[in-house]
Amino acid sequence: MTRQLDYHAIDAIFARLHEAEPEPKGELDHVNAYTLLVAVALSAQATDVGVNKATKRLFEIADTPEKMLGLGEEGLIEHIKTIGLYRNKARNVIRMSEILVERFGGEVPSSRAALVSLPGVGRKTANVVLNMWWKHPAQAVDTHIFRVCNRTGIAPGRDVDAVERGIEDHVPARWQGHAHHWLILHGRYICVARKPKCLACPIREYCLYEEKTA
Known part of the structure; x- marks a missing residue:
């Protein structure tokens, strides 16, 4: 299993993700x-x-x-x-x-x-x-978030429940509200499953993934 990043590296990662997208939004359309x-x-x-x-x-x-x-x-x-x-x-x-x-x-x-x-x-x-909707710092772990958290070392875990607990335990409180959206967008567009776009990744210097693409 991937090693766990320390607090300062995780804080730096979310600072970068925040800088790139200060107010990330979910992509499902809804009215209420x-x-x-x-x-x-x-x-x-x-x-x-x-x-x-x-x-x-x-x-x-x-x-x-x-x-x-x-x-x-x-x-x-x-x-x-x-x-x-x-x-x-x-x-x-x-x-x-x-x-x-x-x-x-x-x-x-x-x-x-x-x-x-x-x-x-x-x-x-x-x-x-x-x-x-309710603005709770809840972390919905899907396949993208599971992949990103295990590859990077943000919150490695053997199943989605372990990754969810890892995000809650290791991601600084100030980032918890948007952590779910930053991680899912990162997994959907940068840290993709088959060939992650490591050269375009804003957090690559902190990532523990050993098979970075050239």
């Missing part, structure tokens, strides 16, 4: 907490670009749980059938919407425990919503 929750749930095993194409018209007509229930499962499928696993996702979104109306007054809760109790909502989805 509910549409963010739906978009993140739909994005599992799908690209943000693909989800945004599918939800553009959907969110114009169904931006609340009540409206989504009015659309119904078959109506929802017509909008999202270009997304992988669309039938299962449609079933989860409808059931999620029912529970939000029945138990939460149609509002998206700001509690992780409440969020993960919803169909189709795991810890990663809950953390994205907590971070992006």
Whole structure:
């Protein structure tokens, strides 16, 4: 496993990422907490670009749980059938919407425990919503963040839970709010899976990855 970077190196890394993008944003389109929750749930095993194409018209007509229930499962499928696993996702979104109306007054809760109790909502989805909408310093570890944290030494771990804890434990508090976005964007555009763009990387001098590309 990759060695762990020290506090000063991690602080310097996030200072560089902040300098390049002071206010990083998530790339899933949404208009409120509910549409963010739906978009993140739909994005599992799908690209943000693909989800945004599918939800553009959907969110114009169904931006609340009540409206989504009015659309119904078959109506929802017509909008999202270009997304992988669309039938299962449609079933989860409808059931999620029912529970939000029945138990939460149609509002998206700001509690992780409440969020993960919803169909189709795991810890990663809950953390994205907590971070992006409620501004909690929650760290949603996806494949990009897992790769970046292990390659660089920011927060090495054998699984996503270990990496999440590592970010919480080792990234300075002042960077926690945007850490998730900086890491995912870095993994998506610079520290890519097959051939990382090490020459273009703003944090390469701190990175512990031994197989840097020329």
